Amino acid sequence: MKNSISRPVIVIGSGRSGTTIISEILFRHEDLAWPSNYQEMFPAKPGINLFRLAFENKLWRLQGQKPQLNKVSKLNKILFKPAEAYRFWEYLTGPDVDFSRGFLLHQKPSADDLKRIHKAFNKIVRYQSKKRLAFKITGPARIGYLKTVFPDAVFINIVREPIATINSWLNVEFWQDKGKHQLWWTGAYTPQELEWAEKNADKPELLAAMQYRKLQETTEKEIEEHKVKCLTVRYEDFVAQPAATIHSIIAFADLKKSSLVDTYLQGIKIYNQNKNDEKTGEDPQATDMQRILQGVYAF
Structure with missing residues (x-):
């Protein structure tokens, strides 16, 4: 693997956990290249970088x-910006890997896949005239798969208070359409869990809690199993101390201090999106959540 994709910085975490705001600040760093909205639109065109x-x-x-x-420029739709670029990942990993929805716990890229992925990401870094690669993915951490591709990767794991995260899932259009009544991610559930999910498809709060728990369990297990370099960052700590949190991430990733990051951070507002709407009292569904x-529910 060439130096341009050595030690990539990979931001992981559940959707709606703060990964977007934290990664967008971090990705202002002048040394970092990343998959973009344009790469998502043209997955087979590396020159777009x-x-x-x-x-x-x-x-x-x-x-x-x-x-x-935060408010954005009228030009924002056409500006070059970071993207999770799942169409690009699916193009690289091929039809045998469901990169968008799979936990990928027991899947590894083939030798040909590795060459194709390395070549594509090398071109991203080179064509963007940067020194290191960075990207964000949400949902399953896919650490085992990614470590095979990037053995020396640095992971930044973003976590947020569970109930606030789940409430946010339930309120966004994507989850209303894709995950409210089914298991959106695949490949990590026991037969008992799959049967339970099918029977409880009409209970979106419980279904979301089950999926959230599975994300956290598998991420923790993969971090330990694969012995990766990983910094876990609490969204609540970031909200309380944005600059200190970002500086700790930069130091952990062995990046130099960046005035571009600091300037961007100073120019945006950080809001605490957590809501005090946790279900309490006698509601049996809240108790089940x-x-x-807590990992004590019998499926």
């Missing part, structure tokens, strides 16, 4: 962001 130089050069720096928490999240 040269487009970044039109937005970031010696004369100006125009980088887009997701319009989740807590038991699932």
Whole structure:
């Protein structure tokens, strides 16, 4: 593997856990290249990465962001910005790997897959004229698979208070459409869990709690099993001390201090998105959610 994809910085965590805001700050670092919204649109076109130089050069720096928490420029739709780029991943990993939805706990890339993936990511770094690779993926951590591809990867694991995360899932359009009444991610459930999920498809809170618990369990197990370099960051700590948290991530990843990161951080507002809406009292479903999240629920 060439130096341009050595020690990539990989941000992992559940969706709606703060991965977007934290990664967007981190990815302002001048040394980092990453898969973009343009790579997502044109997964087979590595040359699209040269487009970044039109937005970031010696004369100006125009980088887009997701319009989740802060106001964005009218140009934001066309600006070059980080993306999870699952179409790109699916293109690289091929039809035998469900990279978007799979836990990939027992899957490894073939030798041909490795060559294709390494070549594509090398081109991302080179065409963007950067020194190191970084990217974000949410849902299953896929650590075993990714370590096979990037043996010396640095992982940043973002976690958020479970009930707040689940409530956020239930309120977003994607989850309403994809995950509310089914197990969205695949490949980590026991037959008993699959049977339980089918019987409880009409209980979205419990189904979401079960999926959240599975994400956390498998991530913790993969971190331990594969002995990866991993820093776990609590969303709540980031909200309380944004600059200190970002600086700790930069130091952990062996990146140099960055005035670009600091300037961007100073120019945005950090909001605590946690809600005090945890179900309490006599609601039996709330009790079952807590038991699932605590790992004591019998499926």
